[in-house]
Amino acid sequence: MRRVTVGRMNGLDRRRVLAGAAGTALAVALRPATAAALSRIETTESAIRRFAGDNPIRPGRVTLDLPPLVENGNTVPLGVTVESPMTPEDHVRRIGVFNEKNPQPNVVTVHLRPGAGRAQVATRIRLADTQRITAIAEMSDGTYWSASADAIVTLAACLEG
Incomplete structure (x- = not known):
């Protein structure tokens, strides 16, 4: 049976995971809308x-x-x-x-x-x-x-x- 310690996942602690997720969310939120992102799927x-x-x-x-x-x-x-x-x-x-x-x-x-x-x-x-x-x-x-x-x-x- 494998034992998992609360607060650590595969060598990463909770703070690093949350900091990485927050940084990714911020980068996506601050990214300017591009013409490609607004392109239509079809006419x-x-x-x-x-x-x-x-x-x-x-x-x-x-x-x-x-x-x-x-x-x-x-x-x-x-x-x-x-x-x-x-x-x-x-x-x-x-x-x-x-x-x-x-x-x-x-x-x-x-x-x-x-x-x-x-x-x-x-x-x-x-x-x-x-x-x-x-x-x-x-x-x-x-x-x-x-x-x-x-x-x-x-x-x-x-x-x-």
Whole structure:
């Protein structure tokens, strides 16, 4: 049976481990954000095409509730409503929300069923900068509908790195 002394781990004492961890955390916190750290994973257009494929996306049936002026991009209220009776024959399958300038263009994808009652979702999102937000709804008949809104952000969020 191996015996471990409290306060020492493989020749390192607790103070050295904590000092090293604190130094690493400080170095990461003080590192300036670089352009590479803020680069996007994919374009908004490619994220939308991944969501809808080559299907046409028509304006209408979707209402996007987003404040036009956002004081703090860390917590932005967002609501999406889609005109649909939500019956087994005519309902919303999913709703995708996309942005232009955040590090990841797909903000959220919500899957719905006819039993949902209403095609309405509300959440809070983070916005890196002033940008356009687009919501796209996929209907049970295979059609896609959309709405877009612009948000002016005075204090940005989503700064990775």
